[in-house]
Amino acid sequence: MDDLARLAALHGVATTYQPAEDVTVRVPEATVVAVLRQLGVDCDTPEAVRRHLAEAEREAAHRLLPPVLVWWAGSEPPAELAALPAGTRIRLEGDEVEGDEAAGDEAAGDEAEGHGAEGRGPGAEPARDPGGAPGREPGRVPPLGVHRLVAETPDGRTGDATLIVAPERAPGGGGRVHGVLVQLYSLLSERSWGMGDLGDLAALARWAGRAHGVGFVQVNPLHAAVPGTPTDPSPYRPSSRRFPDPVHLRIEDVPEYADCPDREALGELAGQGAELRREVLEKGALIDRDAVWELKRRALELLYAVPRTPEREADYRRFRAEQGAALDRHAAWCADRDSGGGADFHRWLVWLTDTQLAAAQQAAREAGMPVGIVHDLAVGVHPHGSDTLGPPLYAKGVCVGAPPDAFNARGQDWGLPPWRPDRLAATGYAPFRALLRGVFRYAGALRIDHVMGLFRLWWIPEGAPPADGTYVSYDGEAMLAILVLEAHRAGAPVIGEDLGTVEPRVRKALARRGVLGTSVLWFERDWAGDGQPLAPGAWRADCLATATTHDLPPTAAKLAGGHVELRDRLGLLTRPVEEERAQDAADTAQWLDVLEGLGLDTKGEEAAVRALYGFLLRTPARLVGVWLPDAVGDRRPQNLPGTWDQYPNWRLPLADSAGRPLTLEALAASPRANALLSAVREGAGARTAPPGARPV
Numbered sequence: 001m002d003d004l005a006r007l008a009a010l011h012g013v014a015t016t017y018q019p020a021e022d023v024t025v026r027v028p029e030a031t032v033v034a035v036l037r038q039l040g041v042d043c044d045t046p047e048a049v050r051r052h053l054a055e056a057e058r059e060a061a062h063r064l065l066p067p068v069l070v071w072w073a074g075s076e077p078p079a080e081l082a083a084l085p086a087g088t089r090i091r092l093e094g095d096e097v098e099g100d101e102a103a104g105d106e107a108a109g110d111e112a113e114g115h116g117a118e119g120r121g122p123g124a125e126p127a128r129d130p131g132g133a134p135g136r137e138p139g140r141v142p143p144l145g146v147h148r149l150v151a152e153t154p155d156g157r158t159g160d161a162t163l164i165v166a167p168e169r170a171p172g173g174g175g176r177v178h179g180v181l182v183q184l185y186s187l188l189s190e191r192s193w194g195m196g197d198l199g200d201l202a203a204l205a206r207w208a209g210r211a212h213g214v215g216f217v218q219v220n221p222l223h224a225a226v227p228g229t230p231t232d233p234s235p236y237r238p239s240s241r242r243f244p245d246p247v248h249l250r251i252e253d254v255p256e257y258a259d260c261p262d263r264e265a266l267g268e269l270a271g272q273g274a275e276l277r278r279e280v281l282e283k284g285a286l287i288d289r290d291a292v293w294e295l296k297r298r299a300l301e302l303l304y305a306v307p308r309t310p311e312r313e314a315d316y317r318r319f320r321a322e323q324g325a326a327l328d329r330h331a332a333w334c335a336d337r338d339s340g341g342g343a344d345f346h347r348w349l350v351w352l353t354d355t356q357l358a359a360a361q362q363a364a365r366e367a368g369m370p371v372g373i374v375h376d377l378a379v380g381v382h383p384h385g386s387d388t389l390g391p392p393l394y395a396k397g398v399c400v401g402a403p404p405d406a407f408n409a410r411g412q413d414w415g416l417p418p419w420r421p422d423r424l425a426a427t428g429y430a431p432f433r434a435l436l437r438g439v440f441r442y443a444g445a446l447r448i449d450h451v452m453g454l455f456r457l458w459w460i461p462e463g464a465p466p467a468d469g470t471y472v473s474y475d476g477e478a479m480l481a482i483l484v485l486e487a488h489r490a491g492a493p494v495i496g497e498d499l500g501t502v503e504p505r506v507r508k509a510l511a512r513r514g515v516l517g518t519s520v521l522w523f524e525r526d527w528a529g530d531g532q533p534l535a536p537g538a539w540r541a542d543c544l545a546t547a548t549t550h551d552l553p554p555t556a557a558k559l560a561g562g563h564v565e566l567r568d569r570l571g572l573l574t575r576p577v578e579e580e581r582a583q584d585a586a587d588t589a590q591w592l593d594v595l596e597g598l599g600l601d602t603k604g605e606e607a608a609v610r611a612l613y614g615f616l617l618r619t620p621a622r623l624v625g626v627w628l629p630d631a632v633g634d635r636r637p638q639n640l641p642g643t644w645d646q647y648p649n650w651r652l653p654l655a656d657s658a659g660r661p662l663t664l665e666a667l668a669a670s671p672r673a674n675a676l677l678s679a680v681r682e683g684a685g686a687r688t689a690p691p692g693a694r695p696v
Contacts, residue, residue, distance in 0.1 A: 004043065007053045008032050010060065011039050012421060012473035014456075019403060019501065027470040034461035035470055038395040039422060064151060064159025067425045070481045071165045073141055080161075087154040092147045092163065141165065144485060146428055162428040166481035167488045169514030177370055178617075178684045179216030180208055180677075182628040183235075183550055183638050184248065185287055186654045189664035191252070193273025194280060194292040198356040199250030200664055201373065202363035207668050209367025212677040213684070216371035217364060218447060218625060220550065221378045222248055222357070224330070224350075226385055227338040229290050233650040234639075236378045236449065237415065239385030242438050243330050244357060246300070246349035247293045253359075254352060256306035269299045281661045286651040297338070300352075304345050319351045326390070326434065333386035357442035364444065371493065372444025377435075379450040380416030388417065393431055395420050398459045401466045405501055408642070409574065411458075411466030418457050421474045429482050436483065440490035447544075451496030451515065454479040455506050476509065484513050495544050495623070499523065517543040519621065521612060522558065522587070533594045536618035545621035547612050547630060550638040554627065555609050556657060557635040559588060566637075570646050605633065605657075606672060610679050617683040626680055631673035633657030 005015045013035050015027050036043050043049040069078040076082075081090070142165050149163040182204070187196035189203060201219065208214035223238035224245045225231050238245075251257060251270070260266055273295050279285035308316065320327060331346035338346070357373075364372035380400050381387040388394050394417040401413040424431065439446060448454070455476035460469035487494045495516045498507060507517065517540060524534045539545065547555050553563035564584050568577045591612070592602050598618070600611035609630055616624045629638075634655045640647040653661040656670075667673055 003046070003049045003053050004029065004032060007041070007043060007049055007056060008036060010053070010056045011036060011041060012456075013039070014471040014473070017403065017471055019405060025403075028468055031461055031464065031468050031470050034464070035398060035459050035472060038397050038459070038461075039420060039472075064153065064157055065149070065161040068162045068164065068428075068475055068478045069149065070477045071141065071163060072168055072481070073144065073166065074168045077141075078163075084151060085153050085155075089152045091150050092142060093150060144488070146433065146482075146485075148428070162425070162478075164429075164478055164481040164485065166485040169512075170484045170487040170494045171491050172493060172514055172622075176617075176622060176624065176684050177215035178624045178626070178680050179214050179218060179369075179371065179374070180204075180628050180631075181218045181546065181549075181625045182654075183220045183650070184222065185220070185235075185289070185650070186638065186652060187628070187664055187667075188277055188281060188653055188661070190277075191250070192277055193251070193270070193295060194276030195247070195287045195289060196664075197250045198248050198353070198360050199253055202360040203664060205360060205364035205369065205373065206367045207664075208677070209364060209369045211668070211674075213368070213681045214677070215369050216374050216444060216623070216625075217369075218374035218544075219376060221376040221449070223378060223381075224334075224386070225289070226382050227334060231290050231293075232382070233287075233289055235376075235650065237380075237382050238378055239333075239382050240330055240387045241378055241381055242326060242387060242435050243350050244353040246353045247289060247296060249296060249300070249349075249353055249356060251296060251299050251303075253356060254300075254303050255312065256303040256308065259306050260302055261306075262302050265302060266299060269295050280653050281663060286648050287653060288651075297341075300349060301341055301345070304341065304348055315355075316348065316351050319354065320347060323350075323438075329389045330386040333389060354441065361442050361444055369444070373442070374445040374447055374495065375439055375443040376447045377439060377449060379453050380414065380418065383415065383417045391423075391427070393419050393423050393427070395459070397462045398469075399462070400453075400457050401460050401469060402458050402500065403469065404467050411460075411469070412641075413460050413466045418459060418472070419474075421472065425475060425478070429478060432479065432482050433486060436486040437489075440486055440492055443490070443492055445493040445495060446487065447495040447497060447518075448483070448515075449497050451498050451510065452500075452502055452506055454483070455503070455509075476506070480509060480513055480515070483515070499549075511540075511542055514542075516622065519543045519545045519619075520549060520552070521545070521547045521591070521616065522552070533591055535594075536598075536615060537620070539619035539621060541620035541622060543621050544623040544625055545616045545619055546625040546627060547609075547616065548627050551641055553637050554634050555612060555630045556605055556633045557637070559605060559608055560635070561585060561588070562635050563637070566640070570640070570643060572640075572642050606675070609633075610676055613676065613680050614683055617680065624680070624684065626677065628667075629654060631676045632662055632667060632670055633672060635659070 008015050013032055015032055016024050017027065018024050033043055041052050043052055065080055069080060071078055144165050144167065147163040148160060150158065150160045152158045184201055185195045187200050187204060189200045192200055205217050208217060221235040221238060222244050223235065224240040224243045226239040276288065276291055280287055327347055327350060331343040334346040335341065335343045361372045396417065398418065399413050400416040400418045402411055404411045454474060456471045456473045458469045459472045460466050483494060493516065495518060496510050498517045499520060510517065519539060524539060525531050526534055557563045561581060561584055564580045567573055573580055592608065595602050595611045595615055598615065600614050602608040602611050613626060632654065635657065636652055636655065638652060639649045643649060654667065655661050
C-alpha cells in the first residue's frame with residue numbers, strides 16, 4: 001500500500017470501493033487528497049503525505065486508549081480496557097454519568113455514580129477486574145450513559161476516552177403492527193391553511209387508530225426549513241434537524257388564540273388561509289409553503305403579543321433552559337433571515353411546535369396506537385442552515401451523496417455538508433445525542449433516512465461530479481450505540497432506511513441491535529439466485545414492509561405503467577421508451593403471477609392494490625405500512641428523483657385516481673380507502689411460511 005493510501009486508511013478515507021461483490025473501483029487520487037484536506041490533513045505533496053503519515057502512525061502507536069469505547073450491556077467490556085497493563089487505575093468522571101439507570105441487573109443499586117470515583121483497572125492485583133468499572137466488583141457494568149473514562153498506568157502514562165454504555169438492543173414491539181405513511185403537507189383538511197398541519201396529523205391519527213386499528217402514522221421530516229423565498233420545498237434538506245418547523249402549526253390550537261384582542265385581523269388571516277386551501281383543493285394550485293408561512297407568521301406575531309398564563313410561561317422558560325445555547329443560535333439565525341419578530345419570537349415558535357407535536361403523539365396513543373407517530377430523521381442539513389453554526393463540526397468543501405448505481409448511473413449529489421467524524425468523536429457525539437433527544441421528545445418511533453450513514457458517507461469534493469467521490473468512515477459502533485441508548489430512554493423503536501447499496505456488515509450490525517430495516521415490495525427479489533420475487537416466508541422479519549415510498553410511483557401508477565410515461569415525458573429515460581415499458585410490464589406481471597399463485601384476487605386496479613398489501617401481510621415483517629395515496633388511487637409520486645423544476649416535487653396534495661385533490665374528511669369517507677384499510681386490518685395478524693422458504 002502506498003503512503004497516500006496508508007494515510008487515507010488512518011483517517012477512514014477509502015481509496016477503492018466495491019459497488020458490486022466482483023467489482024472494485026479505484027478512487028481518483030485528487031478526490032482522496034481533497035477529502036483529506038477537509039479532515040485537516042494537507043497532503044498536496046509527497047513530502048506532506050510522508051510527514052502526516054509519520055505523525056498519524058506515531059500518535060496511534062502511543063495513544064493509551066482510542067477516542068471512543070463502546071460497552072454493550074450484557075457483553076464483555078471493550079477489548080481495549082482488558083488490554084490495559086496490570087495495575088492501571090481507571091475512573092469515570094463528568095459528562096453524563098447516570099446512576100439511576102443500570103446497564104444490567106447486576107449493576108442495579110450500585111452507589112458509585114462515577115463522578116471522581118476510582119477503581120482498579122483490569123490488571124489490578126490481587127483481583128483482576130475484567131470490566132474495569134470504577135468502584136465496582138469484577139464484571140460489573142457502568143450505568144447506561146456516556147461517560148469520560150480516564151486511565152493511568154503504573155508507569156505514569158495517562159489516557160482518556162468517551163465510554164458509551166448502551167443497552168443490547170433498541171426497543172422492540174410485540175406482534176405485527178400496521179400503519180399508514182403520508183407526507184404531512186399533502187394532507188389538507190377543511191381547517192388547514194393551504195397545507196397539512198399538526199392538527200391534521202392528530203385528526204388522521206384519531207381516525208385511523210379508532211376506525212381501522214392502525215398502529216402508527218409515519219410522516220416526512222418536519223425539521224425547520226431554510227427561511228426565504230422561495231424556500232426549498234424538500235423536507236430532506238432542512239436548516240436544522242434539531243428543531244421543528246413552525247409552518248406546521250395549527251394556528252387555532254395555540255392557547256393564546258382564544259385571548260387575542262385583535263379578532264378581526266386573525267379572522268382576515270384565517271380567511272386568506274382558507275383561500276389558499278381552496279386554490280389547492282379546487283383550482284389545481286400547488287402547495288405554496290411560502291404563502292402559507294407568510295400568513296401564519298403574521299398570525300403568530302399577533303398571538304405572541306398575548307400575555308401567557310403563569311403556567312404556560314413557566315413551561316416556556318423550562319423549555320428554553322432545556323434547549324440551551326443551541327436554541328438561542330437557531331432562533332437568532334431565524335430572526336436574521338425571516339422578516340418579523342426577534343430571537344425570542346422564534347424561540348417561542350419552536351416551543352409551540354414542540355407542544356403540538358407532543359399533542360399529536362398523545363392523540364395517536366389515545367386512539368389506541370401502540371407506536372403512534374413515526375418521525376423521519378433526514379440524513380443532513382442545508383450548507384447554510386442554522387445547524388452549521390456553533391462549533392465547527394461540518395466539512396465545508398464537500399457534499400454528501402451517493403455513488404453511481406443501477407438506479408442512477410451518474411451518482412447523486414444531495415448538497416448536504418457532512419459531519420467531520422473526528423470532530424464528532426471529539427465531542428463524545430454530543431451533537432448526535434442532542435439531535436436524537438430532540439426528536440424523541442415527541443416521536444413514537446424514529447425512521448433514520450439513509451441509515452448506512454451511521455457507518456460511512458459518500459463525500460464529493462466541491463466542483464467534482466458525484467461519481468468522483470469516495471466513502472468516509474464513521475465510528476458506526478459508537479453512532480449505533482448512541483442511537484440505541486437514546487431510543488431506549490425514549491422507549492421508541494427505530495427504523496433504518498437501508499435501501500440501495502448496503503454493506504452486509506451494516507445490515508448485520510443493525511439487526512443485532514434491534515434497528516428495523518426497510519423492505520419495499522418491488523425490490524424484494526432473489527438477487528443472489530434467479531432474480532424472482534421473494535416468497536413471503538423468505539422476507540426478513542425485522543423490517544417495515546411497504547409497497548412503495550415517497551420517491552417511487554404510487555402502486556396504481558406502477559400497475560398501469562404510468563410512471564414510465566411520466567419519466568419519458570420529462571426526458572429522464574436512459575434507453576428507448578419501448579424497452580422501459582417492456583421491462584416494467586414484465587416486472588409487474590411477475591408479481592401479479594405471484595399474487596395469483598397465492599390465491600389473491602388481482603382483477604381490477606383496486607383488487608390488485610389490496611392483493612399487494614395482502615402479500616405484505618403474509619410476510620413476517622413486524623411493521624407493514626400503507627402508503628396513504630395508495631388508499632385512494634393517487635397516481636402521482638410526491639418526489640421524482642433526478643428532477644428539480646421539471647416536476648412539482650413535495651408540493652402535491654393527496655388526490656384520487658383522477659387527480660382530484662382530496663381533503664382529510666373526504667379520505668375518511670372514501671369507500672376505496674376504507675376498503676383497503678379494513679382489508680389490511682383483517683389480515684394484520686396473518687403470518688407466513690417459516691423463514692427460509694424458497695423464493696417463488
